[in-house]
Amino acid sequence: RLRKWERKEGTSSEDGMVTMRRAVVALALLLSLYCSQADDPKPKKAKEEAKKLGPVSSAKSILFGPGLNPRIVTPARYIYIQAVDNAGTNFTSSPPGDTIFSIDARMKRPGADEWHQVKxxxxxxxxxxxxxFYIFHIQPEKLIMVIRGPDGGLVGGQRVIFEWPEFEACYCPTKNEEDFAEQYNCKAEEMQLEADLAKFPVITKDLVTRAKEALLDKNSCFVHYVIKNNRVHGKAYGIYQGFKKYIDEILVSLARRVRIPDVEFVFNLGDWPQANLTAEGLPVLSWCGSNDTDDIIVPTYKATLSTVFGKDLENVNEVDARCYQQGGWKSKINKLFWRGRDSNAVRxxxxxxIxxxxxxxxxxxxxxxxFNYYPTEQDRANDKRLQAGKKVERVRFEEYWRFKYLLNIDGTVAAYRLPALLAGDSLVLRQESKxxxxxxxxxxxxxxxxxxxEDLSDVMKQLHWARNHDKRSQSITRNARQFARARLGPDQIYCYYxxxxxxxNQNxxxxxxxxPxxxxxxxxLPECKCSKKKKRDKSKKKKKKKGEVAANA
Known part of the structure; x- marks a missing residue:
């Protein structure tokens, strides 16, 4: 295989061996991963699949995830449980039985004596x-979660207790930027972001003004934003402004969590990137990039709308939670599935x-x-495929995971459904694209x-490879799911913005x-009690009872 690769790429054996060594190291690291994330409590080494696991142990099972930290404030919150048996071995497939873990979450309103159920x-x-999954819409004085396993014991041997946890609408920005980054487990550097901003080492007022003027000349739809003293100001340009509310929402929400440095930028509201490499490079923030443009890319409106605010079906966490209800890998239909609009010729x-x-x-x-929408009735009449009866009804998104293989094809630009596809338990075949x-x-x-x-000419070849390598396909699917949990959840979307x-700002x-x-x-600005982020008085800290995790927000 290495010799074939060398002939194809025209490279030397030495270069090839370096590449192969790197691949082996990467594969070894991936094979070492369990369901737990890398920075979670280290699980004990899993034994061979063939060996029968014992019953689930509540005390030895592991709690992890952003929902255990009350300082990570997202509209909905998520905790994960790694099921572990009595011998300390991690389960890597569903334990026998139906729902084997349960949660009782209750909160006490400020100044009240009674306790209320939390969803x-x-x-x-x-x-x-x-x-x-849990969510609350007012700030409680105290929140207690009791998570139990099949033996009735507390998972991890502990209750989860938060005092005065902030909720999504609380205006409690962290003043120190790196304190926020530490709380939310933000990466120190984002690979794509560093590559994008390397093109603009110095961003001047003149450069931003020229970016704005260039988009005006192209009749683009965009917003000129200025964030000053953590207050978001903007002015919209262009006739289509429907997507402005989505970027407004994430910026205002972020400002409730961290003090945003003073910035001025142009945000493109269209799907197509705007900063063309063939012209002068100008700093424009966009949702989608390409190999021949210079845009600075941030998470799409689809990501914020669905995964952060839960207002769309393609929610990464929702897909992760629901896809297994279709029966899991062995129950899937052994076909490649795709649905979508005819938004480009390849589709x-x-x-x-094919x-x-x-x-x-x-x-x-x-x-x-x-919604069977067309801008005009003439557009509807001009849709030859529709008039010929060759367009089918839309399929509910949860139905996708009845199939073992899912295809991701570009639409007008990148298909914004890829995060949700990666979060599911079906193998993704992804089109190469600019x-x-x-x-x-x-x-x-x-x-x-x-x-x-890109032209899908090898899609049948790759599909047959996947069908003939079932265990490898399942492993790739697991890796994709782990990636989605670790990098595409709501906390990480806040981090990226x-x-x-x-x-x-640094540039x-x-x-x-x-x-003007x-x-x-x-x-x-609802009434909230903000957590004290620094210099907590340890002498006044309440003593934690045995069997409790006191997360004093």
Whole structure:
């Protein structure tokens, strides 16, 4: 294989061996991962799958995840349970039985004596882990969660107790930026972000002004933002402003968590990147990038709308929680599945030419527009595929995971559903493309997905490879799911926006000012008791009882 690779790439054996060594090291690290994340409590080494595991031990099972830290404030919160047997061995598939973990979450309102139930659920993820979801919409004086296993014992031998945990609408920004980064487990450097900002080592007032003027000349839809003293101001340009509310929402929400450095930037509201390499490089923030543009990429509106605020079906955490309800890997239909709009020629070619000739292996169709929407009736009449009855009804997103293989194809730009596909328990076949989102640079072929050529000419070859390598396919699917949990959850989306604005500010050589007439996006400012982030008086700290985790927010 190495010799074939050398002939194809025209490289030397020495170069090839370096690459192969790196690949072996990376593979060894991946094989060492369990359901627990790298910075979670280290689990004991799992024994061979063939060896029968004992019953689940509540005391030895492990709690981890951002929902255990009351200082990580997201609209919904998530804790994970790694199921462990009596011998201390991790489960890597679903333990026998139905729901084997339960949660009782209660909170006490400020100044009240009675306790109220908190909405909380436990979901079997099918890989030895369970997801605990909980949410509250006012600030409690105290929140107590009791998570029990099948033997009735406390998971990890402890209750979870928070005092005065902040909720999503609390305006309690952390003043020290790196304190926030530490609380939220933000990466010190984001790979794509560093590459994007390296193109703009010095961002001047003139450069931002010229970026704004360039987008005006192109009749683009965008927002000119100025964040000053942690207050978000902006002015919208262009006729289509429907997506502005999504970027407003994430910026205002971030300002409730951390004091954003003063910045001035142009944010593109369209799907297509705006900073073209063939012209002068100008700093523009966008949701999607490409190999021939210079945009600074941040998580898409789809990511914030669904995963952060829970207002869309393609929520990474929701997919992670629900996909196993379709029965798991062995119960899946052994076909490649795809649905989507005919937003580019490759999609139509795939359905009409490839899928139609391979119905034994592929279930694919062009679906109707969302809500069957068309700008005008003439547009509807001009849709020849629709008029010919060749567009099918949309499929509920949870139905995707009935199939073992899912195809990700570009739409007008990158397909923004990829985060949700990676979070599920089906193998993703991903089209090679010039388009990318903020996390694509971290994905590796045959580690997180199976690659297919841009024109999909090898899709059947790659599908047959996956069908003939079932264990490898399942391993790739597990890696993708772990990546989605670790890097695409709501806490990490906040992190990425924070790092983007922080690093952008570091490259600015001027202090921004708010132009006349720019509207401020107001905070709600409900009554909240903000946590003391620093210099806590240890002498007044309440003594923790045995069997409790006191997370004094």
């Amino acid at each position: 909380a659920e436990v979901h079997n993820l099918g890989d030895g882990c369970f997801q605990v 139509s070619h795939f359905v009409d030419e 899928a139609s000739q391979n119905k034994k292996y592929i279930d694919a169709d062009i679906s109707k527009n969302h 388009w990318y989102e903020h996390f694509y640079a971290e994905l590796e072929p045959f580690v997180h997905y199976v690659p297919v050529k 924070f790092r983007a604005l922080q690093r952008y 600015m050589d001027y202090e921004p000012e708010i132009p 007439g720019y509207e401020e996006e107001k905070q709600q």
